[in-house]
Amino acid sequence: MLLRMLRNDITRKKGITAALFIFVLLAALLVSSGSRMIMELTSSIQYLFSESKTPHFVQMHAGELDQAKVNTWAEENAMVQQHQIVEMINIDGSNLFLGAESEKNSVMDLDFVTQNQSFDYLLNLDSEIIQVNDGEIAVPVYYMQQNKLNLGDQVRVGNGQFERSYTIVDFVRDAQMNPSVVHSKRFIVSSGNLQELKHSIGEMEYLIEFRLTDPGLTGDFTQAYQNAGLPNAGPVVPYGLFQVLNAMTDGVIAAVIILVSLVLILIAMLCIRFTMLATIEEDYREISVMKAIGIAEKDIKRLYLMKYVFMAGLASVLGYIASLGVNRLFVSNIMLYMGKAPATLLHFAIPLVAAGLIFTMVVLFCQTVLRRFRSISAVDALRTGSLGDTQLIRNRLSLSRNRWSSVPVFLGLKEVIQRIKMFRLLLFVFVVSSFIMIVPVNFLNTLQAPSFISYMGVGQSDIRIDLRHTDDVEQRYANLIAQIKNDKDIKTYSPLVTSQFKVRNAEGSYDNLSVETGDFSIFPLSYVSGNAPTTENEIALSDANSSELGLKTGEQLTLLVNGTDQAMTVSGIYQDVTNGGKTAKALLPYNKDSVLWYVVSLDLKDRGVMAAKIAEYETSFSPAKVTDLQGYLDQTLGGTIRQLKLVTMLALVIGVFISILITSLFLQMLVAKDNNDIALLRSLGFALSKIKLKYVVMSLVILIVGVVAGTILSNTLGPLLVSGIMSTFGASNIVFVVNPLQAYILCPLLLAGTIVLTAWISIQSIKETSISKMIVE
Structure with missing residues (x-):
């Protein structure tokens, strides 16, 4: 009997049943996909690091290197399990061709290496250790994606005097240098080819790598290395x-x-609750009859609960199954860059548990809503035939006094004001729909905007010139500044040098701190708090460094400057999401013994000559990276932007779908409740089109209020949520760059058009019921 009642109930209420089923399915699908993505990301990183035997500590170094000193120290240090020194040949982008064009506009450092023998293995797309022969090359997966490279394609290295071509035989997954936010990429060649490159083209650099007996000792080991006076002309990168x-x-x-x-x-x-109330509203007379003939309340609840348990269980299971396919869209980038870790039971169990939580929440909500049966009076229900809990709010809007709008519009506004409590759910849904549509759009626009460069610890300018370490880098830097001074096409410029200083820690010993020195008023950053340093006794810290050192604006730290302790006041905190974001800025003379890199930012008088100016400086100061700032952003955040575009489209679809579903259900319930009012209006001579217009007006009034509130929340709460996510990567105070056309016109119009169409379709059932039948009912 229960199964027959369930079948009949589903058949009789196909629309509401289908809507609730789809909604629960969508909720289960998304929460399963999200949890699965987190699982895949975590396990894939662990698998990549395990298979590649990622070092626990890496000191990058450019210049002469005393390898014997490093080896002796490492062998005597009890914390060291393994160590190795990796030789890299840095090739200027203008000398590397991954197709017809060179990589002269690349912001990446292009390093040629051989496969490591002890650890820090470079893996292929099957997560196997890559081996190449003479004339072969393995290319970073970043370039496979960016340049659409295939196996068998040719890579050419040449500067006019030296020319070599290599055949691509593999693509590299590099635990150290995979991400686009890391501006270094390693290409694998054979030992013979590397020696040939070493004596013919490029500059030598080194990675001094260590694996420790206990990864938890990384902090102690870092201090021991820095205090030992070992090579350190480059950044330190811990595990x-x-x-x-x-x-x-x-x-x-x-x-x-x-x-x-x-x-x-x-x-x-909320929608499940709403749908159940709509169902109870429709079944109110049946419920009262069952109570009147003596059926126990718990049995009536069981009848209704069985329907929702069956529906939620099936929807949750199907949502979980669907997530297995949909998840491929979200994890494709993870699979490409890190590979797929061997599947474990948890990979399937956790998303299933997440879908199970959706099912449990639905059942618990159902049980809570079904408590309303206690207040149902059989006599009142049979007499009124409605739930009878919609409270009308008295207002002074009188139809007889209306002079400013048509009757249907006036009645629609009056209904919203009088029955505001009933419209709360629809208002909430429109607010949230606007929020989840606008926030991803604003975040995407923020990432793509030129001003986002300020979140990377870089001032906004037309061109950025990076000089890497070479034997004559000091002279090249001086020549670069001299040429820029005499260049009539350049409006303003700012030379900046990053070098390492020693900063005293809480234990009284010294840690390395990368400090950029120069004039920071020319291309200013946006500061979370405080401002740029204005005297030699002030220093600005990145958000990540501020957190690590436990310092805020106005507090002091001790910096070792020319062998003497110097007290520095923190003038400001800025954001930096590149390379871990641990940097600082000061007006001190740079430390010539530990320069990491030289940068010159400049603005042109006429941006029309930008391409020619980039080519001119690339030629004059090779090897130098000369990039426009938009290109710098695209290469650094391109992967994130592509993924976020997918999520933005998903958010738009979800926002529209939620609005369609709830508007449809709400109006179906409202029309069912208003049968007698509709009959009265028809008897007074109102055309069906006028009555329908009243319901459309009601929906639009709630939509307008909802969109306005959603937009306000998007620009207040939205940045806070995004900042919470980005704070892990060094940006804790994101300010949205809003495209008014998209955020304030296109998104609301998309939502409004959808709601009007949905409302009009949903109220077509009015014409299917005769006036006499509605009056009788």
């Missing part, structure tokens, strides 16, 4: 930073998906 950098691109996307999932779950719960 934890490798994990953060690899997780950044897909981690941001996963966080956004989880955020959308949480919002959707909240809406789902």
Whole structure:
């Protein structure tokens, strides 16, 4: 009997049943996909690091290197399990051709290496250790994606005097240098080819790598290395930073998906409650009859609960199954860059548990809503035939006094004001729909905007010139400044030098701190707090360094300057999402013994000559990286932007779908409740089109209020949520760059058009009921 009642109920209420089923399915699909993406990202990073035997500590170094000193120290240090020194040949982008064009506009450092023998293995797309022969090359997966390279394609290295071509035989997954936010990429060649390059083209650089007996000793080991006076002409990269950098691109996307999932779950719960109330409203007389003939309340609840348990269970299972296919869209970038870790039971169990939570929440909500049966009076229900809990709010709007609008519009406004409590759910859904549509659009526009460069610790300018370490880099830097001074096409410029200083820590010993020196008023950054340093006793810290050192604006640190301790006051905190974001800025003379890199930012009088000016400086100061700032952003954040575009499209679809579903259900319930009022209006001579217009006006009034509130929340709460996500990567105070056309016109118009169409379709049932039948009922 129960199964027959279930079948009949589903058949009789196909629209509401289908809508609820789809909504629960969508909630289960998204939460399963989001949790699966987190699982895949975590396990893939761990698998990549395990298979490649990623070092726990890496000191990058440019210049002469005393390898014997490093080897002796490492062998005597009890914390060291393994160590190795990796030779790299840095090739200027103008001398590397991954197709018809050179990589002269690339912001990446292009390093040629051989496969490592002890650890830090470079893996192929099957997560196997790559081996190449003479004339062969393995190219970073970053370039496979960016340049659409295939196996068998040719890579050419040449500067006019030296020319060699290599055949691509593999693509490299590099635990250290995979992400686009890391501006270094390693190409693998044979030992013979590397020696040939070493004596013919490029500059030598080194990676001094260590694996420790206990990874937890990384902090102590870092201090021991820095205090030993070992080679350090380059940044230090610990194991934890490798994990953060690899997780950044897909981690941001996963966080956004989880955020959308949480919002959707909240809406789902409210909509389930709403749908059940609509169903109870329709079945009110049947419920009263069952109570009147003596059926126990718990048995009536069981009848209704069985329907929703069956529906939620089936929807949750199908949502989980669908997530297995949909998830490929979200994890494709993870699979490409890090590979697929061997599947474990947890890979399937955790998304299934997440879908199970949706099912449990639905059942619990159903049980809560069904408590309303206690207040149902059989006599009142049989007499009124309605739930009878919609409270009308008295107002002074009188139809007889209306002079400013048509009757249907006036009645629609009056209904909204009088029955505001009933419209709360629809208003909430429109607010949240606007929010989940506008926030991803604004975040995407922010990432793509030129001003986002300020979140990378770089001032906004037309061109950026990077000089890497060479034997004559000091002279090349001086020549570069001299040429820029005499260049009539350049409006303003700012030379900046990053070198390492020693900063005293809480234990009284010294750590390395990368400090950029120069004039920071020319191309200013946006500061979370405070401002740029204005005297030699002030220093600005990146957000990540501020957190690590436990310092805020106005507090002091001790810097070792020319062998003497110097107290520095923190003048400001800025944001930097590149290379772990641990940098600082000061007006001190730079430390010539530990220069990491030279940068000159400049603005042109006429941007029309930008391409020619970039080519001119590339030729004059090779090897130098000369890039326009938009190109710098595209190459650094291109992968994140592509993924975020996918999430933005998903958010738009979800926002529209939620609005369609709830508007349809709400109006169906409202029309069912208003049968007698509709009959009265028809008897007074109102045309069906006028009555329908009243319901469309009601929907539009709620939509306008909802969109306005959603837009305000998007520009207030939205940046806070995004900043919370990005704070892990060094940007804790994101300010949205809003495209008014998209955020304030196109998104609301998309939502409004959808709602009007949905409302018009949903109220077509009015014409299917005769006036006499509605009056009788």
